[in-house]
Structures are given as C-alpha cells and as structure tokens.
Amino acid sequence: AQKVTQAQTEISVVEKEDVTLDCVYETRDTTYYLFWYKQPPSGELVFLIRRNSFDEQNEISGRYSWNFQKSTSSFNFTITASQVVDSAVYFCALSEENRDDKIIFGKGTRLHILP
C-alpha cells in the first residue's frame, strides 16, 4: 500500500518562529520519491523539493530544510524564521517507480503564520 500521512491538520505560529511539518509515508518499494508542495490561496501548486529513496542527506534551501529518515519513514519539513508569506497549505507526496509514476498526496497541513 502506498500512503502518506500528515498528522498535523492545521498549525498556527507567530512570525519568526520555527515550525516543522511532519510527514510519514508507507511503501513496499525500495525505489520511490518524496515531494513537498506548497499551495497558496491561489491554488497553484508550488514545487519545493523532490528526494529519491537512495538519498538520505538532509537538505537546506534558504529558510527551508528537510529531514529524510528512512528508519522512521519520515520526511519532515522545517521552516526557520517563518514569515507571513509562508502561510499556505503544504502537501507531502510520494511516488513509486513501479506505479506508473503517480504522485499520491497526503492530506496537507494548513499553516498560518501570524504577524
């Protein structure tokens, strides 16, 4: 079964605080890809990152960082020094190479950054 769980439905933090969005996935495949997308109120998905299952290195991009841990099947996303513009819905997603490259999304975490 292929499944992505984002247990946090909604999070509110005050601007400049750090916030971590959790993502736990399930897959039987050894080759798979994990993604994070941002969906602002406009609705258009913004690609943030793609990570393949063989690359467990953590990644940092500006205020964004990702922690991939295969041992716990987690791919968490941290925003450092949050800003109001970070307010959006964030989706974690998974695709498996032998499943026709379909991307399956988690339910999303709605993030509110309060000024």
Next chain:
Amino acid sequence: GAVVSQHPSWVICKSGTSVKIECRSLDFQATTMFWYRQFPKQSLMLMATSNEGSKATYEQGVEKDKFLINHASLTLSTLTVTSAHPEDSSFYICSAWTGAYEQYFGPGTRLTVT
C-alpha cells in the same frame, strides 16, 4: 522550468451540461499526464492517468463515462465532465512528466456547477 497550462482557469456551468478542460505542456512533450481533483480544504485526489494515443487509466471509484479524458497529442490532454452536477464542483489540476522524472502541475481549473 517546464510549464503546464490549463484552460479555462475557472468555469461556471449549469447542471446537466458538459464542460471541457484543457491541459497543455507548453515547452515539452508529455506522453503521460495526470488529472487530479481537489475539493475545498481537502487534498488532491488522483482521478486518472492520461496516456497519449491510448485510453486513460482511471483510479478506483472514478466514473470513466462521466470524466472523459482524451490525450490526442503529446502536448494536450482534455478532461470533459459530462452531465455535470453540483457535486462535481471542484478544483481540477493536471500534471505532466517531462521524461526527466520531473512532474509539473498546471495552475488548476475551478469548476462550479449551478
């Protein structure tokens, strides 16, 4: 990066009519495109896989006779919602693979059925 467009960006139609949504890959060829549906405050649900030159593959629970998909060229896939009802009102998003294992999403089409 690659660009995927959708047309129209929003549409309002009356119950019982059909609506066609276009998804185009603007600067690359896409043999495979995907159609998603997103209800308000919910996640994206994969509806179907659109394959150029062949029949679409629908996910379980998606009515293929209601949601007609045509992938007539390497840059265009269309989704037609037939005999639309208010419960079909949703945000429809398409995506396309570039072949370099990068998938790009369109901006979405908001459908309202009155």
